[in-house]
Amino acid sequence: MMTSCDQCVVKNKAICSALDPDELIAINRLSRKVSIKAGQALIWEGDDSLIVANVVEGAFKLTSSLEDGREQIIGLLYPSDFVGRPFGDKNEFSVTALADSKVCIFSRSDFDHFVREHPDLEHKLLQRTLAELDRVRRSMLMLGRKTAAERVASFLLEMSERLADASCSVVGGNVSNFALPFGRQQVADILGLTIETVSRQMTQLKKNEVIALPDHRNVQILDTPRLLNIANTGSA
Amino acid sequence: MMTSCDQCVVKNKAICSALDPDELIAINRLSRKVSIKAGQALIWEGDDSLIVANVVEGAFKLTSSLEDGREQIIGLLYPSDFVGRPFGDKNEFSVTALADSKVCIFSRSDFDHFVREHPDLEHKLLQRTLAELDRVRRSMLMLGRKTAAERVASFLLEMSERLADASCSVVGGNVSNFALPFGRQQVADILGLTIETVSRQMTQLKKNEVIALPDHRNVQILDTPRLLNIANTGSA
DNA sequence: TCATCGCTTTGATCTAGATCAATGTGAATG
DNA sequence: CATTCACATTGATCTAGATCAAAGCGATGA
Numbered sequence: 001m002m003t004s005c006d007q008c009v010v011k012n013k014a015i016c017s018a019l020d021p022d023e024l025i026a027i028n029r030l031s032r033k034v035s036i037k038a039g040q041a042l043i044w045e046g047d048d049s050l051i052v053a054n055v056v057e058g059a060f061k062l063t064s065s066l067e068d069g070r071e072q073i074i075g076l077l078y079p080s081d082f083v084g085r086p087f088g089d090k091n092e093f094s095v096t097a098l099a100d101s102k103v104c105i106f107s108r109s110d111f112d113h114f115v116r117e118h119p120d121l122e123h124k125l126l127q128r129t130l131a132e133l134d135r136v137r138r139s140m141l142m143l144g145r146k147t148a149a150e151r152v153a154s155f156l157l158e159m160s161e162r163l164a165d166a167s168c169s170v171v172g173g174n175v176s177n178f179a180l181p182f183g184r185q186q187v188a189d190i191l192g193l194t195i196e197t198v199s200r201q202m203t204q205l206k207k208n209e210v211i212a213l214p215d216h217r218n219v220q221i222l223d224t225p226r227l228l229n230i231a232n233t234g235s236a
Numbered sequence: 237m238m239t240s241c242d243q244c245v246v247k248n249k250a251i252c253s254a255l256d257p258d259e260l261i262a263i264n265r266l267s268r269k270v271s272i273k274a275g276q277a278l279i280w281e282g283d284d285s286l287i288v289a290n291v292v293e294g295a296f297k298l299t300s301s302l303e304d305g306r307e308q309i310i311g312l313l314y315p316s317d318f319v320g321r322p323f324g325d326k327n328e329f330s331v332t333a334l335a336d337s338k339v340c341i342f343s344r345s346d347f348d349h350f351v352r353e354h355p356d357l358e359h360k361l362l363q364r365t366l367a368e369l370d371r372v373r374r375s376m377l378m379l380g381r382k383t384a385a386e387r388v389a390s391f392l393l394e395m396s397e398r399l400a401d402a403s404c405s406v407v408g409g410n411v412s413n414f415a416l417p418f419g420r421q422q423v424a425d426i427l428g429l430t431i432e433t434v435s436r437q438m439t440q441l442k443k444n445e446v447i448a449l450p451d452h453r454n455v456q457i458l459d460t461p462r463l464l465n466i467a468n469t470g471s472a
Numbered sequence: 473t474c475a476t477c478g479c480t481t482t483g484a485t486c487t488a489g490a491t492c493a494a495t496g497t498g499a500a501t502g
Numbered sequence: 503c504a505t506t507c508a509c510a511t512t513g514a515t516c517t518a519g520a521t522c523a524a525a526g527c528g529a530t531g532a
Contacts, residue, residue, distance in 0.1 A: 064377040
């Protein structure tokens with residue numbers, strides 16, 4: 001028996017990978033694929049938690065804002081990532097598409113029930129939540145205690161881990177190429193800085209030949225050890 | 237049949253509350269109560285994840301540090317809170333007692349196995365982890381985007397929620413009394429500020445009669461609405 | 473009762489990063 | 503191919519909060 005889950009591009013990485021074929025058929029009945037245009041919100045801060053979803057394609061930002069418009073990006077979500085607040089009645093954060101995206105949506109109550117009946121799925125969800133908690137806690141150290149230079153360096157290293165294009169890496173070298181999936185303002189909102197400070201730190205790194213900037217979106221790490229050093233101690 | 241869990245002061249609030257009497261007997265065999273003196277570490281950043289625990293008595297801080305000694309407090313742990321990193325092989329953060337404390341310790345591998353065999357327990361753990369994730373994400377907004385005045389006000393409100401002593405509240409009033417379980421430096425490490433800035437913000441709030449400070453450890457909130465306003469907009 | 477010690481507060485100054493203000497750049501559009 | 507528009511960079515200045523440096527407590531203990 002075929003389900004649309006069989007053809008899902010994230011079936012092996014999303015939490016669904018915990019399910020066997022019968023279970024996939026069951027969960028498939030609860031889901032629907034939805035397209036979201038860049039800039040469109042999937043979940044609003046303060047909304048009741050009515051849906052949860054898997055990211056299938058594209059990218060999202062998870063944000064929290066102050067009344068006067070100051071915004072902090074709390075996390076980035078890529079294909080196979082899980083979105084939403086299961087087992088809770090409010091969404092405390094907004095989820096907005098950074099690029100044209102596709103998600104596989106479930107009603108939260110359907111999902112909650114299904115999860116409780118499938119411990120392996122619940123286990124996958126727990127593991128993901130624990131990993132995300134580690135990641136968020138790491139960024140608390142960054143936001144609370146790191147300088148602008150340290151933040152930008154840490155950010156570039158983290159992005160290169162997530163996005164490094166293996167096909168571009170020079171054999172035997174430590175060169176790493178990647179395209180940031182968003183602009184400088186978003187970087188600033190991730191790092192808790194202003195756009196100008198981010199820009200200045202980037203040009204500084206370029207001047208010192210730690211990175212190259214072929215264009216505004218692309219980054220090439222030239223000297224990983226030095227970048228690592230800056231990320232952890234601020235000193236070049 | 238009696239187990240020491242029967243007499244445990246946190247049995248109704250800790251994750252163990254998901255277990256029935258038979259299961260309590262089983263998990264009891266895996267646990268041991270340990271006393272930790274104030275200032276002593278239970279877990280070190282970077283250690284292998286060999287144990288997990290429930291806090292039974294006292295208070296702990298969860299911290300992350302930079303090589304040069306800058307420290308960020310990532311969370312506070314009170315009785316019934318769960319400590320440690322299940323289903324992972326490294327502790328990314330340190331856990332240190334703020335006061336003389338007692339914990340109920342499990343070997344991580346024992347605990348991991350036991351949890352996987354008891355879905356209700358795993359569910360409790362998931363709910364706790366999701367709630368903690370919400371809390372940590374809220375503090376990312378604080379660390380990334382709030383001013384010193386906003387941080388201190390938010391902190392006092394959060395502490396009053398956690399620690400407000402009902403017996404001290406004036407009938408019909410909105411007065412709220414509580415004792416901070418730690419000194420100014422720790423507050424600074426929670427808020428990503430220096431001790432001097434925290435102190436200045438506190439005296440400012442006192443001068444404006446938003447709070448009273450009977451002594452260094454005790455706080456009395458005199459004007460909750462105004463404090464709320466400062467927490468969210470910075471303006472008195 | 474008065475030293476001592478570990479905080480906390482207060483004051484003076486400095487600076488990293490914000491803010492304000494042009495200027496540059498490159499992709500999209502007529 | 504100019505024009506525009508959305509970002510990014512760069513420069514000049516300002517300021518919130520850090521840093522440096524003295525005092526104030528309020529416990530402890532001789």
